[in-house]
Every structure is written in structure tokens, then in C-alpha cells.
Amino acid sequence: MDFWIDDIGWPFIKIFIIANVALMMVALLVWAERRVAALIQDRLGPNRVGPLGLLQPVADVIKLFLKEDLTPGHVNRPFFIIAPALTMMPAIISLAVIPFGASLIIADLDIGILFIFAISSLAVYGITIGGWASNSKYSLLGGIRSTAQMISYEICLGLSVIGVFMLSKSLRLQDVVLMQGDGIWLFGEHYTGIMGKILDWNIFKQPIGFILFMIAGFAETNRTPFDLAEAEQELAAGFHTEFSSMKFALYFLGEYAAMISIGAITVTLYLGGWTFFGLENLGGSFSWLTQILIFAVKLLALQFFFIWVRWTIPRFRYDQLMRLGWQVLLPIGLANILLTGVLKLIFKV
């Protein structure tokens, strides 16, 4: 009986809440995206439905549910139906190993980061299968382009974080969080002043890795400047041209959920996760609430950056995209590992 309550019941409730919070954050992000886009382009954006237009995503979801769920006759039916789900699921599943607080983690796996890469790389199947099953030229081209792009940048994503794990000596994400922010080690001395603590964040210890990770993260989530999967001017809507109703919405959801999970990984690996120089212990037995708040603020700041970039930087051309991934980021990533090794031996970090 205990097994069913402690090992199935509570985790089930916890996961259900986290998954739904993630979906609600997606709705918020869609609203934020449109408002920030409007702000950057000097117009108003959605402001009619509810205060500040905050209920706009709700109206959108209701509309999408009520639209006809069209499965055209020319598509490969079973694949066409499961493809959108395959895109959305990995983003939610990879949140399972992210520590949102000292004890707020669904599964504290000792292979944390490998689990994330294993799961998030499955997202490419949703796009490939969707593009293929649609049996339409735009979809196929968008799907193939996007597949090649995502697998190319996955290598950079994998390479860029190795430096972090050379410093943390553990693939468990909770260990990576705890090793940041408690003071930097230099030449065998422990500096615990405020500067030492700030410099202990991985963004300062691994600046090259951080930049590489962000660039690869943009490409993995198909965001501008790497949104060639749905280059509207050339491909109508890319791989989801033939999808309608909630199937289209699932792709949309998947894209934003992937943005949230990439953001959450960045916060965990480089920005100190749920810690903030001792502030995370505030609130006594309610400190878990403070920790979630710290995590959320960092995450939202990062999401704002994602949106900001989307409405500021133009799209890459396809050959430029592939050249950047294979001929620039890949060697820099390898060099960063060697550099980290050398510096680690010199400074005894």
C-alpha cells in the first residue's frame, strides 16, 4: 500500500502539477512573445481580451479546440496523428530531472544531463515524421531541413556543456547547482567573498561554453535566427503546413515547451539554478517557495532574451547555418574542452 501512495501517488500528483504549470507557462510565453514583439515593433499587440490581453492565450486555445480537426486524405494517417505528440512530449519529459529547489525534483538521476540529451533529441522525430507523413512538398522540405539542423546543433549542445561537468565532477544536475555560488577555488584557496561567490557561477567560469550552449539552444528550439524549419517566405509554414486545430497547437506547444526546458537547463547549468547567494534559505520551512521564485525569475529573464532575439535578428541562410554549426561551433567546442583542461590544471579550480 505504501508503495502505491509514496512511489506512485505523490510523484504522480507532483509531476501532473509541474507538467500543467509548464503548459500554463507556454500560454504565458505566447502572450509575452506577442506583446514583446509589438513593443519592439512599436505597435500595441493583443490587448483586448482581459487585462493587458492576458486572456488572449485562453481564447486562442478554445478557438483551436473548436476548429475542425482536419486530417487530409493524402496524408499517412497514423504518423500524421502521432507526430505532433512526439514533438511535445520530450520537452515535458526532460523537465523531470531539473531541480527547481533543494528537494523539488521529480527524478534525481545520477546521469541527469545524459537523460536530458537522450530525451530532447527525440523531439526531432516529431518534426521528421510530421514533415514526411504530410505528403506535401513544403512539409517535406521543412521537415528535412529542420532534421539536419537539429542533429547538427545537437553536437554543439553536447560539446559545450562538457566543461561544466569537468568542474562539477558529477552528471547529477543537483550537484551542478550546489557547486555553484559557494565561492571559487583558485590555487587551492577558497574565496568566499561576494565576488568569489558571483564568479563561481558557471557562466563566468565557462563563458565560451555558455555562448555555444545558447547558440545551439536557439537552433535546437527552431527559434530565429535559426527558424529555417518554418521559413514563411519560402516554405509556407514548413513541416506543419498541413496540420490544423490542436495538432497544429501541439507543435506550437512543443516549440515553446522546448524553449522553457532549454531555459531551465541553462539556468541550472550556468546561472546557479535555484540558489542566489544565500537568499534561497529565506522563509524557513517555506524556503522551497523562495527557491521556486528564484528559479522562475531567472527562467523568465532568459525567456525574455529568447523573445528579444527573435524580433531583433534576421534569419540565417541554410548554407550559413550549416557552416556555422559544423565549421565554427564544433571546433570551438572542442577547443573549449582542451582550454578548460589546461586552465583547470594551471589554476587548480
Place this chain on the structure above:
Amino acid sequence: MGAELNDYLPVLLTILIAGGLAGAFIVLSAVIGKRARNASPRRDTPYECGMPIITDAHSRFSVKFYLVAMLFILFDIEVVFLYPWAVVFDDLPATLIFTEMAVFIVILLAGWLFMVKKGVLRWEKAE
């Protein structure tokens, strides 16, 4: 069930919940979505901006994409090899562990150089 496997129970639950949510969305929209009466047969054709469709969508595409997929498998496996090395970096004699990986990375870079010189990544060249 071993203790290590118990750690993965929540992961299994997460997969079930994510799958359940996605499935619920698809089924719900199929159930409550409107259905058009007297739908035009043109709805069942692929969207190509209204132009008459002349060829099948599943035509041949550039072999470059296949090469990229092959390279991905090669390099991704090399990357995975680097993770255990990163974790045990401090546990072995520094010069040993560093030279070993330096040799590995140099070989990897040599392969990468060969790939670049072969022109595998030259997208702009006409076929």
C-alpha cells in the same frame, strides 16, 4: 526492483503523463471540433498555394542531408565518450588524463578537417 531502477519510476510516470496530455489534446479536439458539411474535395489535396499539383511530394532530395545524418552519428558518439572523461578528470594523474584526451580530440579534429576538405559541407555548390 533494484534501488537504481526505483529512481526511474518517476521518469516512467512523467512519460505517461506527457503522453496522456498529448493524447487527450488530440482526442478532445477530434471530438469537440466542428465538422464541415459538403466539404470541397480540394481540401484533400496538399497545400501548394493554390497551384495545380504536378509531382508527388515524396521525390528525391539532396544526398547532403544523408551525409549530415552520418556525420551526426559519428560525432555524437565521440561527444558521449567525453562525458565519463570529464567526470573523472580529477581522479587520475593530471598529465595522463590530459594527454589521453588531447590525443583523442586531435584525432577527432583530423577527421573533422578531412570532412571539411572533402567538401561535405559545401551547400552552395551546384550538384
